[in-house]
Amino acid sequence: MLWADRIASEIRDTRTPRDGKTFLIRDEKTISGRVHVGSMRGVAIHGLVAEMLAEQGVANEFRFEIGDFDPFDSIPNYLDVGKFREHLGKPLYAVPSPEPGFANYAEYFGTEFIEVHKKAGFSPNYYRATELYRSGKMDSLIKTALERASDVRKILKEVSGSEKDWSWLPVSVVCEKCGKMMTTRAYDFDGETVGYTCDKHPDDAVSCGHAGRTAPWKGTAKLFWKVDWAAKWVAQGVDIEGGGKDHSTKGGSRDVANHIARKVFNYEPPFDIPYEFFLVGGKKMSSSKGRGSSAKDMCDLFPPQVFRLALIGKDIREQIDVDPAGESVPRLYDWYDELGTGVREGKADDYSRLYTLCEPPKNRAGLTAPWQMRFREVAFIVQMPHLELHKEAGKAKGAELTEDEIQRLEERARYAKFWLATYAPEEFKYELQEETPEVELSQVQKKALTVLADYLQTGERTGEELHLRLHELKTEIPIQPKELFQAIYRIFLNRDSGPKAGWFLAGLPRDFVITRLNEAVQ
DSSP states (O other): OOHHHHHHHHHHHHOOOTTSSOEEEEEEEEOSSSOBTTHHHHHHHHHHHHHHHHHTTOOEEEEEEEEOSSBOOOOOTTSOHHHHGGGTTSBGGGSOOSSTTSSSHHHHHHHHHHHHHHHTTOOOEEEEHHHHHHTTTTHHHHHHHHHTHHHHHHHIIIIIOOOOOTTOOSEEEOOTTTOOSTTEEEEEEOSSOEEEEEOOOOTTOOOOOOEEEEOOOTTSEEEOHHHHHHHHHHHHTOOBOOEETTTSSTTSHHHHHHHHHHHTSOOOOOBOOEEOOEEBTTBOOOTTTSTTOBHHHHHTTSOHHHHHHHHHSSOTTSOEEOOTTSTHHHHHHHHHHHHHHHHHTTOOSHHHHHHHHTSOGGGOTTOOOOOOOOHHHHHHHTTOTTOOHHHHHHHHHTSOOOHHHHHHHHHHHHHHHHHHHHTOOGGGOOOOOSSOOOOOOOHHHHHHHHHHHHHHHTSOOOHHHHHHHHHHHHHHTTOOHHHHHHHHHHHHHSSSOOSOHHHHHHTSOHHHHHHHHHHHTO
């Protein structure tokens, strides 16, 4: 049973919706810039659980918060520091968009993130954090948190070891004078207003020195993160919400939020789904620092089904690791193709189930698994101007391609070209040499190439025939496999490695291959 089926069944069998009708599933992301691909794991986990519950006849709603009411606390390295420095400390909704056409900074980057959701086949109901606060739905919870600030401070100390000053209040006020929230400190609540000063200097944010009182309602103030998290569960009646491994440790954000929900708001926390990280090249890096690590960067590398497989294929207790500049990209395509092969062979197991789940629900009825040429082979062929992709794919399949297979082949070729132009490592980049490279060959290598040329003189050969003949030469000459294949790659590609030699040679004009082999042994 796949992890999503297991979790959905557990929820169905052990939980009841708070409203008695519909499970509310929630996830969120603070839009502080380009969103790291790791945040897509939460979207995929909550989204797939919602799909599985619906498949089991369990009513649910998946709701996603675009976090636009957090402070702009740092400037990503891809933005103009001079343009954005003055906005440090403001709420994200008050920071201008990097490009025209968007209401603010959070909308600009949030829209990009939403587009990635759509490509992956997930369509939650979106809302903005500002909408929740400005609507007044958080007001009573803010009041409770302020009235019970001493309890919040006690929980923070006992659960996470974070000690706060006796005057500390769990809200961040938006300064009425300069509009910043990261520079303010709330210190007193009289039941209706909070006293605050704008005198903090975190990082590069500049405070204005204003002091005053304000009513912390309808979006003039925001609860601090762990209190905010618990309060949002209460405000919306959340039934199901998971979080990444970093939040789920003892004393972590989830632990603190659970205690606050129970002891401050008298609310039982939602069903938790803790999950492992999505790593990029083995690292949990920020999307502001790692090229290829943003959700959009990663999404652009794959067709929707393969990107979705990257997100949902592994159990939530396992890390995902994809390196755009490494072997993991073609491996991911291979994994998807392997699942498709199982479907064509009539297997009914978790692998065929996973292949089905790589499609959004609307596409699953009557789903087939067309044959596909391996991504790494497509990536090689698109670099060889003398090779015709459709023809080579037909050879590889051993039959004429269907219309669906042609469309998928052309799609895969587009992704291969993009990968080669952006992230692919040098070992995947090939250039057929117009002239015979000057390489030193051993007598054994020359003998093998001469025998191979004589074999080709007898007529056209398929990739399979050449593959078998090359392996015969290893014992017939004899010659070590590495020596044989290096000789071939060096005289045609001027490198020590390459694609499967038999099929590579079969794709080249026979006269050209014979001439090159003979020139190389002179």
